[in-house]
Each structure stands twice: as structure tokens, then as C-alpha cells.
Amino acid sequence: MRKIEIKYISVAMLSLALLLGSCSNDILEEEPRGKFTPEFFESELGVQGGLTYLYENLRSIYGFAYFMSTAETGTDEYVPAQSANNNFYDLDFAGQGSLTPDSGYIVGQVWSSAFPAINTASGIIENAEAVGLDNSLIAEARFFRAFYYFLLVQTYGGVPLDLGSGELVFNQSAVRTSVRNTVAEVYTKAIIPDLIIAVNDLPDNQRVTGAVTKNTARLYLAKAYLTYGWWLENPNGIPTYPETSRTDPDGNSASYYFQEAYDMAVEGIDNPGPYSLQEYFYDVHLASNDRHSEMMLYADHTEDSQIYNGGADLGWSGPTDGRGPNTAVWMVTSNYTTISVDDVSAVQREAAQSYGRPWTRMAPPVKVFTETFAEKELDSRYDGTFVTSYRGNWDKGGDTTPTITAANGMEIAPGDPVVSFLDDYDPSVDYSVNGGNIGGGQIPGRSDYVINLNEINRRFYPGLWKLGTYRTDHTSGLGSPNGALTRPFPIAKFSELYLVAAEAAVKGASGSYTARDLVNVIRARAGKWRFDNGEQQERMEDNSSAMMAATPATIDVDYILAERSREYFGECQRWYDLVRTQKWNELADSYEIGGNDAADHQPAVTTRSIQPHHYLRPIPQGQLDNLDMSEADKAAYQNPGY
The missing domain is CATH 1.25.40.390 (Serine Threonine Protein Phosphatase 5, Tetratricopeptide repeat)
Structure with a gap:
């Protein structure tokens, strides 16, 4: 027994x-x-x-x-x-x-x-x-x-x-x-x-x-078929445990399960029930829009009660307090509070989506910005995923100084960017005048300090806006940025049905939609803008046609994984995606990033030693x-x- x-x-x-x-x-x-x-x-x-x-x-x-x-x-x-x-x-x-x-x-x-x-x-x-x-x-x-x-x-x-x-x-x-x-x-x-x-x-x-709902179950059944199909195929000979032959008890092949995955995901797409894609990627993670029609499963929280928030303190919380506090985003938030300009603490902890509590435990490597999110002008997903500018909020902390002197001796006011990450590489950035604790440099004509994305380090890097703090229980000031988050944490979205079906199609499944058809539904949505998060201003723009035209004629697994990263970056899916497809070694065996000093803008290559047994x-x-x-x-x- x-x-x-x-x-x-x-x-x-x-x-x-x-x-x-x-x-x-x-x-x-x-x-x-x-x-x-x-x-x-x-x-x-x-x-x-x-x-x-x-x-x-x-x-x-x-x-x-x-x-x-x-x-x-x-x-x-x-x-x-x-x-x-x-x-x-x-x-x-x-x-x-x-x-x-x-x-x-x-x-x-x-x-x-x-x-x-x-x-x-x-x-x-x-x-x-x-x-x-x-x-x-x-x-x-x-x-x-x-x-x-x-x-x-x-x-x-x-x-x-x-x-x-x-x-x-x-x-x-x-x-x-x-x-x-x-x-x-x-x-x-x-x-x-x-x-x-x-x-x-x-x-x-x-x-x-x-x-x-029925469609939530369809998504997970499709994912289970897909993952089990990969396990049966075992393309790179990764060991399993307990040791057993890679055979299905019912005698079905990996191809059978890839087809089942495709059929089930397409059934979910064609019978959406209460679910639908948000019109703009920005709205998928806009905190004031939480629990929308694209969210199929989430770990919920509330700011109405500490008891009903999993026991997590709403004012001050450690990462393990209670029965499940939502503190994940703290881990990937750099310590932006070290930004001091003109002897003023220019960017302070705030209970707002671009700020929150910085623990600086995890950083994105350079390739995230130079390869995964290389297209930043047409594709809205970079802008709708990361904090690309940290803006002055010293007034909310009680400092009445109207303006402070920042880069190039220029004045900035509350709400202006203090440090920004540049979408495009600029070789003229002068880091020698960054003031030390910021890590940013100067370029002529800009009042904010700037950092090239291929010169980030482990100390200062773009935060994860999509999962950031949001509270409605304060109307002014900095709020309660040290409490565990009260937002739902996303687990599954309607968009994933398209990418599961596309992956199954890449693995040989066939039906009414090709892998390119399916991926392009997601990419078309990514091309639509209504707000520029980095610039903090309205941006009504539709790049859907260009996004779809740029999709390769032939989709492979690497492209599916790149699209999954652009859609679900930082949402606790990546290790499972790389393990399922046995691409972990290939895509993550090394990375590039600067050191622990904010002024270190010379990224170094780190090599990992990922062994086959690490897949479990x-x-x-x-x-x-x-x-x-x-x-x-x-x-x-x-x-x-x-």
C-alpha cells in the first residue's frame, strides 16, 4: 500500500x-x-x-x-x-x-x-x-x-x-x-x-x-496533454523518476497527446464562455482593472481585512507572514529608494504600481531587454511589463521642495522622471557624473538620469510593473507600501489557450488554425496601445498589422517560448515552460548582467551548470x-x- x-x-x-x-x-x-x-x-x-x-x-x-x-x-x-x-x-x-x-x-x-x-x-x-x-x-x-x-x-x-x-x-x-x-x-x-x-x-x-469553469478545466486539460506529450517524447533524453519507460499505459503516442492538447485548447477558444482577451495588453495588468475577463484563475487577496488577506499584515509584512501573503513582486524590485538628488530623497516607497517594497533579490539579465523584448516601439508588452522610469514623489513624503536640480543641472518637479531606462542604446551616456547612488548617467538635453538596458546591473534594473502594488485605502501621501499586496496573483489567462494550441501545432497537431494564426492573435493585441506607461501619457496607436507581418512564416518551439515570456514574464511560469520543452540548458545556461554596484555598467557573463537531474x-x-x-x-x- x-x-x-x-x-x-x-x-x-x-x-x-x-x-x-x-x-x-x-x-x-x-x-x-x-x-x-x-x-x-x-x-x-x-x-x-x-x-x-x-x-x-x-x-x-x-x-x-x-x-x-x-x-x-x-x-x-x-x-x-x-x-x-x-x-x-x-x-x-x-x-x-x-x-x-x-x-x-x-x-x-x-x-x-x-x-x-x-x-x-x-x-x-x-x-x-x-x-x-x-x-x-x-x-x-x-x-x-x-x-x-x-x-x-x-x-x-x-x-x-x-x-x-x-x-x-x-x-x-x-x-x-x-x-x-x-x-x-x-x-x-x-x-x-x-x-x-x-x-x-x-x-x-x-x-x-x-x-x-468548464473553460478553466479545458485550459488545464490542454496543458496536461501537452506536457505529458513532451514527457513521452523526451527529445533530449532527460531522466525521469521513478524510473520507467516513456510509454503510455493506454498505448498512445506523444503525437496523440499533442493533438488532444490542440483540440482541447481550440475548443476553449471557440467556446470562450465568460472569458475574452482584453483589447490592450496594458489593461491585462493595470491594477485598477484586476479580475477582468481574461483572468481564468488567480490567487485572490483583499485590502478589506487582514484575516481574509491570508493573514498577511496590510501595513507591514515579511515574506513568510500569514498563510500566503502576496509579496512576490518585492523580490524583483530594485532598491529605487537610494535615488537621492540634490540632497533630496527623490523617489520614495509608495503604495503604487510602479513602486512598492524593494527587496532586490532577483534581477532580469540583459538578454531580457535586448532579445526577448527587443521590439519596444511596436510591441506594447515591454512597456506594459516593466517600470521603465522612476519618477519623483518626494512631495508625497512631506517634502515641500518644489523642484530639485537633476541631470545636466536641469530642474525636475514631482512626477517628473528621475531615472529612466533607455529603450534604444545610446553610446553617449556619460556615467561619470551620476552622483554615485543612482547609477544613472547623463545625455545632453535630458533632466533625468539614464541607463542603457544592456548596461544594467544586479543593483538597479527595471522593476516588474505588471505585478506591482495597488491600494485604494489612501487618497494622498505614500500610503502603505510595506504591507503584503492585496491584488490577485495571476495563475491562468484566456490568452494561454492560443499559445498552448500553437505549441501543440508546432509539435505536429493540426486543425482549423495554424501555429502562426494562433500566435498572431496574441501579437495583434500586443501591437495595440492606449497608454504609454514609460512616458505616463495617452498613446492611441495600432501596430497590429506590423506585428503580425513580423511573425515568422514558420513557427518553432523557441518562438513559442519567446512569446510566452513576453506574455507571462515574471508570473511563475518560466521554469515550468523550459522544463516541459527541455530547453532550459539551451536558453538559460549563461546570462549577462553587471555587478552589485549601482555604478557598474560593465555586464559580465555568468555560466550556469544545469545538469539533467536538475529538471526535477x-x-x-x-x-x-x-x-x-x-x-x-x-x-x-x-x-x-x-
């Missing part, structure tokens, strides 16, 4: 969220609770409460600071920044750290968060019919059981389907042994069957705001320590290489 240590399948000390049963309600309401017991699921209230917990538990992963590192550091999107520690060095494989089973949150957060949710989902599925719960609600539990198993199998390889009481059964056992199923078994016994039922039984429209994360040591096994069996349970 396959069993798993009870620590990871109980829900002790987590919050129970009680789901309002009436379809007329449009929100999820939460009530703290210590743990779930088998008896609790034997009531309608208990089943509904467990269901809402599955949504709440998303906050334990998405928006969590160190999952940001798990999913982004070591890729071609992010590298350790000036204030990094081993939560970041361990994942960079550049010699400053070493990824081990003891590496803490960066190896254990997915494991410890997913298994309680899986067990809760199993408890709901087993008891829902007996208490008269509708099939559509049971389908939500099936979606989440598949969702968490999908995340686990991508992170660790094969994982247990039996948590102690039988495969896919609610565990009531405290026996501390465990056997890992193979990757193929996890997909064919758990993920795919649950998602097929979810597609069939979920409603077209959201039961409550943020709830999963280690099983966390805490799990192994609590298993009643011999040391030899524990060693066999662990992924090889760790």
Missing part, C-alpha cells in the same frame, strides 16, 4: 474558508478553522468549506515570495540580484549556492501546500454525493485535485497517489510510509481523468467571482525525515542527484 506521512495531508493550522452555498452570492467568504477531520466532510457545510479552502490554498503558492524564486530564478527571466541569499543562489546553478533537499521553501513549498489540498479534494469527492452536493461542485474538487497533482508532477516527477488509505482516497491513516507512482500513472490515473470530468461537469459561467526538484528533507523507512529506502525515494 502506498502511504505518505500524515504531516503533509492534514490541514492543521491552515484556514478553513466557508463557501456560501447560494448561487446568488458572488464572493467567497472565509472563516478561520484549525483543521479538517473525516467527520467534517460528512456535512454539506463541511464539503462546501473544504471546497473554498481549495481556492484559499492557492495563496500558499502563487504570490508567495519564494515560489517566485522557485519558478523564475535560474531561468532566462531572472537571476540573483544584489541582496540575494541562498533562496536564490541555490536555484541559479552558478556556483554560489547548491540546491539540496534542505533548501527550504524553494524545494518544499509546492510539496507541503499541494498534498493537503489533494487530500481535501478527495474528501470532498467521496462525501459530496452523500450530502447532496451538485456534480458541478464536485467537479471543482476534481479540478483542484488535478491542478495540484499537475503542479507536483512537473516539479518533482512521479508522486504518491495513495496518501495512506488507497489511491485517490481521502486519507485517514497516520502510517508514515510512502511509495511514489510513475509520471505516467499520475497523468493517466489522476490528472487527465479528473480534468475530463471537470470539463464535462463544470458550468460555462463562474458560480462565484473567481471560481473555475529534490523531495524536501522534512518529508523524508518523517517517513518510517530505512535510510536505503529514503535514498531510493529521493530524486537522483540530490
Whole structure:
């Protein structure tokens, strides 16, 4: 019998969220609770409460600071920044750290968060019919059981389907042994069957705001088919664990699953339900527009209550406070507060989307700006992703100085740019007059200090505007920039159906749309501007035709990955994308960036040593320590290489 240590399948000390049963309600309401017991699921209230917990538990992963590192550091999107520690060095494989089973949150957060949710989902599925719960609600539990198993199998390889009481059964056992199923078994016994039922039984429209629907399940079923197809194909011979042949139990080929992925994604595109693309990429991440029609799944937060914000302090919060604070963007925000001009602290922490709390743990390497986002004039996605200018806000901090003397002896006022990153390389930038703490240089005729994007360093670089802070509970001043974010953290968007179908088409699937057709829907939208974020002014411009014309006639996987990075940069998808396609080594084995000094504008090349076994994360040591096994069996349970 396959069993798993009870620590990871109980829900002790987590919050129970009680789901309002009436379809007329449009929100999820939460009530703290210590743990779930088998008896609790034997009531309608208990089943509904467990269901809402599955949504709440998303906050334990998405928006969590160190999952940001798990999913982004070591890729071609992010590298350790000036204030990094081993939560970041361990994942960079550049010699400053070493990824081990003891590496803490960066190896254990997915494991410890997913298994309680899986067990809760199993408890709901087993008891829902007996208490008269509708099939559509049971389908939500099936979606989440598949969702968490999908995340686990991508992170660790094969994982247990039996948590102690039988495969896919609610565990009531405290026996501390465990056997890992193979990757193929996890997909064919758990993920795919649950998602097929979810597609069939979920409603077209959201039961409550943020709830999963038929089309959410279609997206994840398409992604599961696609990822499993790649696993079966194994183009670069990456090892799997537990060791098994790359064969499907039903005898289907990788091509079969690529076609299934394409068909399911296209079905989602052709039957959108309540979802649609935003007209402008800028609006996808404009904080005042959160929870819009493109968002299919997100880890939600609120500024109305600390309790209902996952326990995260709304005024001052650490990255691990509460049960899932949204502090991910802190990690990728450089310390812009060191910008002092004319003895004035010109740019101060502010609870606004371009500012927030700077932790300077992760920085984008140079190629992000010179290759991934090379097209900055036609394509709005660079402007709608990054903070490209830090503007003066000393007045909001109480300093009444009307203007200060900045670059070239010119005066700037509050709201004017203090430091800007140049879209196009300018060899005339003179960094010798930057004032030291800014790191910016001067070019004639500009009052702001400037930095070429191919001369950034680990200390000062463009922040991630798309995930930035947003609060409505202050009308003046700097607000509360040190509290955990109260925005939803994006997990899945309607746009991804197009890129999943396009990737499947690249892998040989066929149908009514070509890969180029599908990619061009996304690129056409990227060409439309309504606001210039860097210049902070209206910009009504439609470059859709030029964007589509620039798309290659033949799309390959590298191009799909580049488009995915432009769409989902910094959203905790990149490591999983590179691992799925086995392109991690090829696209991220080295990077270029300056050092830790703000005035260092001489980027150096860093080489990573990404080994085949790194394509799986280690099983966390805490799990192994609590298993009643011999040391030899524990060693066999662990992924090889760790």
C-alpha cells in the first residue's frame, strides 16, 4: 500500500474558508478553522468549506515570495540580484549556492501546500454525493485535485497517489510510509481523468467571482496533454523518476497527446464562455482593472481585512507572514529608494504600481531587454511589463521642495522622471557624473538620469510593473507600501489557450488554425496601445498589422517560448515552460548582467551548470525525515542527484 506521512495531508493550522452555498452570492467568504477531520466532510457545510479552502490554498503558492524564486530564478527571466541569499543562489546553478533537499521553501513549498489540498479534494469527492452536493461542485474538487497533482508532477516527477488509505482516497491513516507512482500513472490515473470530468461537469459561467469553469478545466486539460506529450517524447533524453519507460499505459503516442492538447485548447477558444482577451495588453495588468475577463484563475487577496488577506499584515509584512501573503513582486524590485538628488530623497516607497517594497533579490539579465523584448516601439508588452522610469514623489513624503536640480543641472518637479531606462542604446551616456547612488548617467538635453538596458546591473534594473502594488485605502501621501499586496496573483489567462494550441501545432497537431494564426492573435493585441506607461501619457496607436507581418512564416518551439515570456514574464511560469520543452540548458545556461554596484555598467557573463537531474526538484528533507523507512529506502525515494 502506498502511504505518505500524515504531516503533509492534514490541514492543521491552515484556514478553513466557508463557501456560501447560494448561487446568488458572488464572493467567497472565509472563516478561520484549525483543521479538517473525516467527520467534517460528512456535512454539506463541511464539503462546501473544504471546497473554498481549495481556492484559499492557492495563496500558499502563487504570490508567495519564494515560489517566485522557485519558478523564475535560474531561468532566462531572472537571476540573483544584489541582496540575494541562498533562496536564490541555490536555484541559479552558478556556483554560489547548491540546491539540496534542505533548501527550504524553494524545494518544499509546492510539496507541503499541494498534498493537503489533494487530500481535501478527495474528501470532498467521496462525501459530496452523500450530502447532496451538485456534480458541478464536485467537479471543482476534481479540478483542484488535478491542478495540484499537475503542479507536483512537473516539479518533482512521479508522486504518491495513495496518501495512506488507497489511491485517490481521502486519507485517514497516520502510517508514515510512502511509495511514489510513475509520471505516467499520475497523468493517466489522476490528472487527465479528473480534468475530463471537470470539463464535462463544470458550468460555462463562474458560480462565484473567481471560481473555475468548464473553460478553466479545458485550459488545464490542454496543458496536461501537452506536457505529458513532451514527457513521452523526451527529445533530449532527460531522466525521469521513478524510473520507467516513456510509454503510455493506454498505448498512445506523444503525437496523440499533442493533438488532444490542440483540440482541447481550440475548443476553449471557440467556446470562450465568460472569458475574452482584453483589447490592450496594458489593461491585462493595470491594477485598477484586476479580475477582468481574461483572468481564468488567480490567487485572490483583499485590502478589506487582514484575516481574509491570508493573514498577511496590510501595513507591514515579511515574506513568510500569514498563510500566503502576496509579496512576490518585492523580490524583483530594485532598491529605487537610494535615488537621492540634490540632497533630496527623490523617489520614495509608495503604495503604487510602479513602486512598492524593494527587496532586490532577483534581477532580469540583459538578454531580457535586448532579445526577448527587443521590439519596444511596436510591441506594447515591454512597456506594459516593466517600470521603465522612476519618477519623483518626494512631495508625497512631506517634502515641500518644489523642484530639485537633476541631470545636466536641469530642474525636475514631482512626477517628473528621475531615472529612466533607455529603450534604444545610446553610446553617449556619460556615467561619470551620476552622483554615485543612482547609477544613472547623463545625455545632453535630458533632466533625468539614464541607463542603457544592456548596461544594467544586479543593483538597479527595471522593476516588474505588471505585478506591482495597488491600494485604494489612501487618497494622498505614500500610503502603505510595506504591507503584503492585496491584488490577485495571476495563475491562468484566456490568452494561454492560443499559445498552448500553437505549441501543440508546432509539435505536429493540426486543425482549423495554424501555429502562426494562433500566435498572431496574441501579437495583434500586443501591437495595440492606449497608454504609454514609460512616458505616463495617452498613446492611441495600432501596430497590429506590423506585428503580425513580423511573425515568422514558420513557427518553432523557441518562438513559442519567446512569446510566452513576453506574455507571462515574471508570473511563475518560466521554469515550468523550459522544463516541459527541455530547453532550459539551451536558453538559460549563461546570462549577462553587471555587478552589485549601482555604478557598474560593465555586464559580465555568468555560466550556469544545469545538469539533467536538475529538471526535477529534490523531495524536501522534512518529508523524508518523517517517513518510517530505512535510510536505503529514503535514498531510493529521493530524486537522483540530490
